[in-house]
Amino acid sequence: MPILEGKGVTKYFGGLAAISNVDFHVDQGEIVGLIGPNGAGKTTLFNLISAALALNSGVIRFKGEKISGLKPYQICRTGVARTFQSVKVFPNMPVFGNVSLGSLFGTSTGMSSADAARKAMESLDFVGLSAVRAIPAKDLTLANQKRLEVARALATKPELLLLDELIAGLNPAETAQAMDLVTRIRDKGISIFMIEHVMKAIMSICDRIIVLHHGEKIAEGTPQKITSSKKVVEVYLGESVDAGS
Amino acid sequence: MDISRFTSKRSVLSGSAILIIFFLLATFPLYSPGYTVVLLISIFMYIIITVSWTMFSGPTGYISLAPAAFFGVGVYTSALLGFVLPLPAVIGIGGLVSFCLALLVGALTLRLRGIYFVMFTFGLVELLLHFILWWEVNITGTTGRVVPTVDNTTVYYLMVIIFAILMLTAYFIKHSKFGLALQSIGEYEEAAAHTGVNVTALKTVTFAISAFFMGAAGATMATRWTYIDPRIAFNPLLSFMPVLMAIFGGMGQLYGPIIGAAIFTYLEEFLITRFPYYYMLIFGIIMVVAILYMPDGLVGLLQKLWKRISGTKYADT
Amino acid sequence: MIGKAQEAIIMVEILDIVIAGLLMGGIYALIAVGLSLQFGVAHVLNIAHGEFIMLGAFVTWWLYTQLGIDPLVSLAICGPIVFIIGFVLYRTLFTRLRTSSPSPAAFEGNSMLACFGLLFIIQNVAILIWGADIKGYSYLAVPVNLGGAVFAANRLLTLGFAIIIGVVFYLFLARTRLGKAIRAAAQDPAAAGLMGVNINQVLALCFGFGALMAGFGGTLISISYKIQPTMGLEYTVIALIVIVLGGLGSIPGSFLGGLLLGLVGSIVTYIEPGLSLVAYYVIFMLLLLVRPTGILGK
Numbered sequence: 085m086p087i088l089e090g091k092g093v094t095k096y097f098g099g100l101a102a103i104s105n106v107d108f109h110v111d112q113g114e115i116v117g118l119i120g121p122n123g124a125g126k127t128t129l130f131n132l133i134s135a136a137l138a139l140n141s142g143v144i145r146f147k148g149e150k151i152s153g154l155k156p157y158q159i160c161r162t163g164v165a166r167t168f169q170s171v172k173v174f175p176n177m178p179v180f181g182n183v184s185l186g187s188l189f190g191t192s193t194g195m196s197s198a199d200a201a202r203k204a205m206e207s208l209d210f211v212g213l214s215a216v217r218a219i220p221a222k223d224l225t226l227a228n229q230k231r232l233e234v235a236r237a238l239a240t241k242p243e244l245l246l247l248d249e250l251i252a253g254l255n256p257a258e259t260a261q262a263m264d265l266v267t268r269i270r271d272k273g274i275s276i277f278m279i280e281h282v283m284k285a286i287m288s289i290c291d292r293i294i295v296l297h298h299g300e301k302i303a304e305g306t307p308q309k310i311t312s313s314k315k316v317v318e319v320y321l322g323e324s325v326d327a328g329s
Numbered sequence: 330m331d332i333s334r335f336t337s338k339r340s341v342l343s344g345s346a347i348l349i350i351f352f353l354l355a356t357f358p359l360y361s362p363g364y365t366v367v368l369l370i371s372i373f374m375y376i377i378i379t380v381s382w383t384m385f386s387g388p389t390g391y392i393s394l395a396p397a398a399f400f401g402v403g404v405y406t407s408a409l410l411g412f413v414l415p416l417p418a419v420i421g422i423g424g425l426v427s428f429c430l431a432l433l434v435g436a437l438t439l440r441l442r443g444i445y446f447v448m449f450t451f452g453l454v455e456l457l458l459h460f461i462l463w464w465e466v467n468i469t470g471t472t473g474r475v476v477p478t479v480d481n482t483t484v485y486y487l488m489v490i491i492f493a494i495l496m497l498t499a500y501f502i503k504h505s506k507f508g509l510a511l512q513s514i515g516e517y518e519e520a521a522a523h524t525g526v527n528v529t530a531l532k533t534v535t536f537a538i539s540a541f542f543m544g545a546a547g548a549t550m551a552t553r554w555t556y557i558d559p560r561i562a563f564n565p566l567l568s569f570m571p572v573l574m575a576i577f578g579g580m581g582q583l584y585g586p587i588i589g590a591a592i593f594t595y596l597e598e599f600l601i602t603r604f605p606y607y608y609m610l611i612f613g614i615i616m617v618v619a620i621l622y623m624p625d626g627l628v629g630l631l632q633k634l635w636k637r638i639s640g641t642k643y644a645d646t
Numbered sequence: 647m648i649g650k651a652q653e654a655i656i657m658v659e660i661l662d663i664v665i666a667g668l669l670m671g672g673i674y675a676l677i678a679v680g681l682s683l684q685f686g687v688a689h690v691l692n693i694a695h696g697e698f699i700m701l702g703a704f705v706t707w708w709l710y711t712q713l714g715i716d717p718l719v720s721l722a723i724c725g726p727i728v729f730i731i732g733f734v735l736y737r738t739l740f741t742r743l744r745t746s747s748p749s750p751a752a753f754e755g756n757s758m759l760a761c762f763g764l765l766f767i768i769q770n771v772a773i774l775i776w777g778a779d780i781k782g783y784s785y786l787a788v789p790v791n792l793g794g795a796v797f798a799a800n801r802l803l804t805l806g807f808a809i810i811i812g813v814v815f816y817l818f819l820a821r822t823r824l825g826k827a828i829r830a831a832a833q834d835p836a837a838a839g840l841m842g843v844n845i846n847q848v849l850a851l852c853f854g855f856g857a858l859m860a861g862f863g864g865t866l867i868s869i870s871y872k873i874q875p876t877m878g879l880e881y882t883v884i885a886l887i888v889i890v891l892g893g894l895g896s897i898p899g900s901f902l903g904g905l906l907l908g909l910v911g912s913i914v915t916y917i918e919p920g921l922s923l924v925a926y927y928v929i930f931m932l933l934l935l936v937r938p939t940g941i942l943g944k
Binding site: 165 | 517521
């Protein structure tokens with residue numbers, strides 16, 4: 085049973101269809117990649133799932149229940165968490181505060197402050213940031229800020245995690261750490277839907293890949309099927325693709 | 330909240346300091362000249378409005394220009410109910426009406442971009458003025474109302490009590506998960522919403538709580554003006570002064586607005602007696618200067634100074 | 647069954663209301679376009695806008711009562727004076743704020759608060775120069791008969807000038823190089839800067855033009871209404887509602903919205919005088935509930 089499912093999802097900006105009649109699904113325990121050239125609508129799709137934007141038509145279901153139409157905080161509490169393409173940590177709050185916001189507000193049943201603090205520390209340990217928990221988030225490196233966003237998302241006890249370009253801007257060592265983190269998250273039982281441009285990373289850890297172009301789904305399948313698809317290669321010709329370094 | 334925070338040495342020290350201050354405040358009228366009590370009443374009025382304003386607008390960054398409206402609602406409640414109910418009830422009702430009005434304003438505007446909130450709250454005092462003027466002229470036929478006078482000492486104690494309740498409320502909000510959430514709204518509202526914070530509800534309720542205290546202060550202060558008409562009750566200057574005081578004092582900590590309020594109340598008294606034709610001008614200039622050169626207020630300036638002296642820096646993170 | 651005579655009376659009443667609405671609406675349109683220039687393009691929510699209107703009104707009054715200068719001629723004097731004040735303010739205060747504010751949102755907040763300070767500065771200066779009392783003068787207060795409805799010539803003149811100013815400004819925006827630069831800056835300041843537009847200059851000019859509109863509005867208001875130094879606040883609030891009605895960021899929307907709101911005000915005043923601002927706020931609330939982007943907003 086898919087944990088996340090979208091049917092006929094469409095979004096217009098003015099007269100332009102940013103997302104056009106897209107069907108997608110993520111199965112429980114999968115890591116699904118979402119790729120496509122710049123402007124294909126990947127982040128828009130994430131925004132529709134997390135309710136940062138409202139759909140024009142279609143429906144999105146999480147664990148069988150319709151979530152399109154809910155507010156962002158409600159979607160978070162049902163178990164869908166996300167990170168952002170441009171990192172949105174709370175700059176002047178300490179790292180620990182950033183994460184505890186997640187454990188205090190993001191779960192479907194409230195937690196006592198002691199439990200929430202414990203869950204926040206757990207998340208910080210999991211991503212490896214416990215040493216800097218008192219530092220204001222703005223003083224972290226980009227790689228650590230991205231990890232902080234993940235920790236904050238994990239503190240909300242999600243069953244599905246939307247990762248928006250987790251690897252962008254990271255050097256090879258940091259990239260490897262990030263990939264490791266993603267696999268460990270999946271090993272905890274959390275399904276993952278991730279947008280990425282770095283092909284090597286996508287191909288190495290995704291079970292399945294969805295390809296968007298001009299707001300439409302043009303291909304879907306295993307990494308092997310996608311890399312050998314003529315259509316996909318054509319779409320990427322002329323685009324600067326980071327084939328992995 | 331865990332108890333250990335309250336038993337640390339620093340907490341005991343500041344707790345005792347606060348108790349001593351309150352003892353002094355409580356016994357003040359017994360040994361000081363009447364004029365100082367009057368001045369303190371004004372100072373407390375401004376402290377209450379400024380701290381309430383900062384309670385919401387400080388962490389969230391949503392600049393409310395409505396304090397005068399909520400204060401005026403409180404004043405008018407006193408004017409309407411002053412002879413009908415005992416003063417504490419009137420104060421409570423004044424606060425409650427302001428609370429409800431703020432809920433309405435919040436529900437309307439806080440779902441949208443912050444600029445709508447600013448615009449709506451800016452015009453609110455003028456709207457209420459026009460509406461109540463029309464009502465008084467056409468429906469009730471009065472041009473002004475009389476409020477029962479209350480002696481200064483009683484007013485003083487009432488203000489101290491409201492101040493105390495406000496400080497407790499502000500402190501608990503700030504150090505609770507809601508305080509964290511309010512700050513997250515101010516820093517990155519979209520991310521806060523996606524982390525499970527019901528941003529609209531939290532903003533609206535906090536805004537309403539802050540309005541409650543402004544209304545209560547208004548209802549109390551009304552007793553010092555025996556004659557009230559809509560123009561006296563709804564005075565735009567009373568939206569300007571708290572904002573100025575908070576910005577000048579610094580909005581990061583709770584004591585910033587207190588310092589700002591104390592300084593400016595005294596300054597206002599001084600200027601109104603010495604330069605009655607220039608005080609608006611001077612305060613306007615101070616506001617512009619503060620916006621330009623003191624983005625974090627006096628407290629922020631002092632904190633920066635302190636950091637430079639003690640040389641705190643973080644290792645590579 | 648309504649007889650011919652009664653029908654005629656109703657027609658005159660309606661004409662009366664509509665033209666009165668346009669008269670007030672013309673002024674609303676002008677001051678709203680001014681605020682829209684300042685907020686939509688220069689990104690300054692100028693809550694002291696009404697004070698610039700007040701300045702225009704008082705300078706006109708002074709020129710007429712002290713020097714006998716015709717108020718319509720004063721348009722050419724007050725306008726530039728207020729324009730220069732606005733331009734200089736932007737070049738000094740707001741440009742400085744733009745560079746020191748950490749983000750565009752912070753600039754919006756800071757500039758608005760700076761305007762809050764300006765509000766009290768300007769009002770106090772006006773009181774110092776002219777005193778706090780209500781002033782007024784009589785100019786062309788002769789009745790004109792339009793199809794049975796009677797209006798004062800000065801108010802009709804006001805509407806005429808408001809329309810002329812509106813049209814001239816529209817042509818300026820659409821046809822001249824500077825006008826195009828302004829529209830470019832409104833759309834995308836960064837891109838406009840890259841295209842060779844001197845952004846600081848253009849934004850300062852926009853702010854100045856916004857003040858210019860306020861000055862014009864003040865002059866026209868002083869022809870038909872009494873004035874006092876505290877008159878500004880109400881006009882600022884009305885201008886704010888109009889730019890929301892017209893759509894934030896749309897200059898033609900503000901013009902349209904102003905005329906519309908004037909019409910509403912006229913109807914409300916006919917039914918229950920004294921409630922026009924309340925009616926405007928009801929419209930404001932409906933907009934917030936149903937369509938915050940306004941009529942022509944993006």
